[in-house]
Amino acid sequence: MPVSPTPLHSAAALAIDARNVGRVYKAKPNPIVALDGIDLTVRPGELFGLLGPNGAGKTTLIKILTTLLLPSSGTASVFGFDVERQTSQIRRIMNIVSGGEQSGYGLLQVREQLWMFSQFYGLGVREGWRRVDELIDLVGLQEQRVQKVSQLSTGQRQKLNFARGLLNDPWIFFLDEPTLGLDVSAARATRELTLAWQAAVPGRTILLTSHYMAEVDEMCDRLAIVDRGRILAIGTPAELKHRVQSESIFRLELDRLDRGVGALARLPGVISAASVAGNDNGADGERNTILVKLVLVDDGALGPVVSALAGLDAHIVSLQKSEPSLEDVFVELVGRGFEDDLTVHQNGTGLRSAGSRPADEESVAEELAGRSR
Amino acid sequence: MTALAEAGTRWSRQADPESTRRQSIAQVWRGFLTATRLGWQTEANWTNPVVYFLYAVCTPVFATLMLVFMIQVISGGNAPPAYRAYVVIGSGLWSFVVAGIAGLAWAVLDDRERYRMLKYLFVSPNDLLVLLLGRGLARMMVGAMGAIVTLGLGVVVLGLPLDLARIDWPVLVAAMVLGLVSIVALGLILASVAMQTRQDSWHYPEAVSGALFLIVGAVFPLNILPTFAQAFGLISPLTWWLEAVRRALFPDIQSGIGGAGSLYASLAGHDAPSGIEALLALLLTTVVVTLAAVATYRWSEHRAKERGLFDVTTGS
Amino acid sequence: MTAAKGSAERTPSAARSPFVYRPTASPEEAARWEPRRILITNVRSIAGRAYPRLIGLRREPSWILFEILLPFLTTSAFVFVYRALQSPPEYIGFVVLGGAMTAFWMNVMWMMAAQLYWEKDQGNLERYFTAPMSMMAILLGMAIGGLLMSTFRAGIVLLVGTIVYGVVFSVDQWFLLLGVFVLFLTALYGLGMMLATLFVLWGREAWHLTQIMAEPVYFVSGLNFPVARLGLFGAAALGTIPLAVGLDAIRQLAFAGSTNTGSFISPEGEALLLVAMTIVFIGLARYLLRIIERLARQDGKLITRTS
CATH class of the missing domain: 3.40.50.300 (P-loop containing nucleotide triphosphate hydrolases)
Structure with missing residues (x-):
């Protein structure tokens, strides 16, 4: 044969x-x-x-x-x-x-x-x-x-x-x-x-x-x-991940953000702003705070964002610089988030993602992070 | 009225036991209607009306033809017309039994194995029993179509002596209602069995209706059977249903229950039951079978819950 | 995490790993199967597919009631119809024989014809198509599993019916009877294999066809009387339905010398007819399977659960 x-x-x-x-x-x-x-x-x-x-x-x-x-x-x-x-x-x-x-x-x-x-x-x-x-x-x-x-x-x-x-x-x-x-x-x-x-x-x-x-x-x-x-x-x-390494990514936790993440996306030096958990506004249900992922052209763009947040009457609960993840790569490539509840606002655009967020994405990430430690 | 006040009124209405009962009856009724509609759709939406009609009448018509031909083969065309009428009526009405018994059992198998919906139906606010009855009713309609066409062909083609003026309508209506209840009860017993058995049990209802065919005098009088088999026949509501319907439609037709040497004659002291007598016996046996069916179903439901049978696929 | 390994060679230590079963030097070698291995795999697949059928019976004894006792009672109903008509004794024998043979037809329709459609619904068909055996082996496995079960049922109905109703058989040609019976099974299950593939193509309609076909086939096959009595219909049935041919041939051979078994064709002729049917049905099943696979791969729906 x-x-x-x-x-x-x-x-x-x-x-x-x-x-x-x-x-x-x-x-x-x-x-x-x-x-x-x-x-x-x-x-x-x-x-x-x-x-x-x-x-x-x-x-x-x-x-x-x-x-x-x-x-x-x-x-x-x-x-x-x-x-x-x-x-x-x-x-x-x-x-x-x-x-x-x-x-x-x-x-x-x-x-x-x-x-x-x-x-x-x-x-x-x-x-x-x-x-x-x-x-x-x-x-x-x-x-x-x-x-x-x-x-x-x-x-x-x-x-x-x-x-x-x-x-x-x-x-x-x-x-x-x-x-x-x-x-x-x-x-x-x-x-x-x-x-x-x-x-x-x-x-x-x-x-x-x-x-x-x-x-x-x-x-x-x-x-x-x-x-x-x-x-x-x-x-x-x-x-x-190196593709998005040149940009600065920050994870912001705010006490409120009444005008939504779109207000941040329009600021100079901001590539995208996305609410990352909870509801449309990124509210963290347990802690009653707003989580926002910011992609900036460089670290220097953070200053205007902080000033703008003060003007919006929003207080920063925590601020953390993030290493890029595949999710960031995806956002960069596709122009929208991967999961259902990830709302991404880019400069000049406001797109909603079409995918669905796996229920245990967080747990997968945490578990893998734990394993690699 | 403010929203709060409205909610309060609604709450107080819900708290009223009479109102709650009315609502739950409405809920049961809605569930039943939805299940019937769904049953009809799953039964009928696979083809066009002509093919569907053929599908509905094929089985009863050919089953009757088989019997008529058997009579023809033996008698060489000299079959007694009374016996032929007896066979055609019994066989035609049997379409209800086959469809009614299969309807509920197939609803269980379909929803568990094919659509994987049984578990969701079970946890819905409606009683699964009510939903299954709705599904079964849809199939019963198919059976009704088959019975009507078979009997119609019997009258038109085989010369069944039907005289509309002589039909005993009250007995006919009462017998049909009670008969259908008893058929659904038997179907419920089969549904209880299907809940426990594997997917390959599709033809179990056919086997059961075939076995009942032997003891209820559908196509030959009971007195041909051995006495113990006649006894089984006499406790089956289907025997009395066929007898009552037969007597209501054709007053001169021979009795399927009594006759010389029959168990009935020896027990009752007269040759054959009257229409009313058949109806009373039908009522009694229907009550017994219905109670037994509900008890069997509840037991089966409990066992299925205990063993996790609502969401399994069991093919082999 | 290891980088791409590149090499397809296996190390000696790999052979000791529980993850390694049948080491091959390369994918090319693993894909190279001799005809003997292909044959053996298909034979084993037949046994593999027949296995759940037989296990299913052992695991759920309810079939003894539903597949043996109750069908026997159904058969008995027809016996009593003949008794009511005071028919010649052979006719009682015809009914018992027909009742026994019904087991095979029921099995072919319910557990063969409609089965692939179920396999699709349960996700099995997709797994079968990704495995290396022929789908014909799966169909044969289904057939053999069902056949063993039906033979048991038919045997009991025949035995009990013969004893209870005092049927007297008269067989002159035992070997021919046995041969016709085997040919009847091959033709009937060949038809079942063909219908199974057709029913996958037709989907839910096929399921209803199973029901539509039951009674008409019983009637035109002369389940309870010699098929020749049906005239043209009987002849047409003999040309197309294995149940009709098998029944007629076995009836002629089991009641040798009876004046009531007259037929259009001799048992020998019917044996040849069954051979032809076997070839045609199995050939068509094979052909249709190829079509199904092609259509399935083109449309992406036929073998994948969609409902």
């Missing part, structure tokens, strides 16, 4: 090679452009992240790469195998786990469910049971070994999905929002598992999609920021 990778492009050894990939869904009243000419290369052994809000096109790209969807235009290959024509080869070397996945049969026990999938990947009968037990231990589902799948919690279910994803020892693992809906410890376990799996064998590749910025920042070797079907930037987290 001819299984040699098709030399679609010059770099046939790339783990992922997408050239000008477009995808349009038929819809009424207008077709939806999910991907608009994506160019992406991922090297073997990379943990590559796709970061973007809901509807950015991340899952569509994953579906194309995992042979579930055809691109409307362009070409893509996985380890040199064409996603349109060499689907069998790709399916033998990859696996996919999605957040909130419910696949399987509720009546089966954890062990049985995994064994069934092991057979789909060609493991022998006894070999399958052995491998299943090994994976159950690995993901920490020992106590649920003979529990019915329908009785698992969300976190346990995701562990089960991970075990399923590892059954065939894939060379490339597609993780589509793998920590979606998980609590802090379950999400941490998932991330640790992912990294440990990848570290075990050189060349194992992961494509991770997430809208948890801290997660992508911490885990990925490189990432692409995606919005509305287009890649806006690709690089390592450090490289991307």
